[in-house]
Amino acid sequence: MxxxxxxxxxxxxxxxxxxxxxxxxxxxxxxxxxxxCGYKQTQTSRDAEGAAKGDKESIIGLFKPE
Ligand SMILES: [Zn+2]
Structure with a gap:
């Protein structure tokens, strides 16, 4: 699946x-x-996912409770 x-x-x-x-x-x-549009591409690396995750982590990093 x-x-x-x-x-x-x-x-x-x-x-x-x-x-x-x-x-x-x-x-x-x-x-x-x-x-x-139906565009398809096989991912050979985790660049797309990694970039999205990295962005989220850096945003969370800005709001660290003191
Ligand atoms: Zn498209």
Missing amino acids: AKRRFIAGAKCPQCEQQDSIQLIIENNVERIECVS
């Missing part, structure tokens, strides 16, 4: 829609798919 989730802030390289990119993990293969 494939896992799907949207990548916040990701922009489709084809139609340039923001937040329309889904990350799909199936059989340990990551790929991205645009729900707007």
Whole structure:
């Protein structure tokens, strides 16, 4: 069963829609798919996911309770 989730802030390289990119993990293969225009790309690295996570972590890091 494939896992799907949207990548916040990701922009489709084809139609340039923001937040329309889904990350799909199936059989340990990551790929991205645009729900707007149908653009598909197999992920060879975790760049897209890592970037999204990194952004979130850096934002949380700014609001550390003292
Ligand atoms: Zn697209």
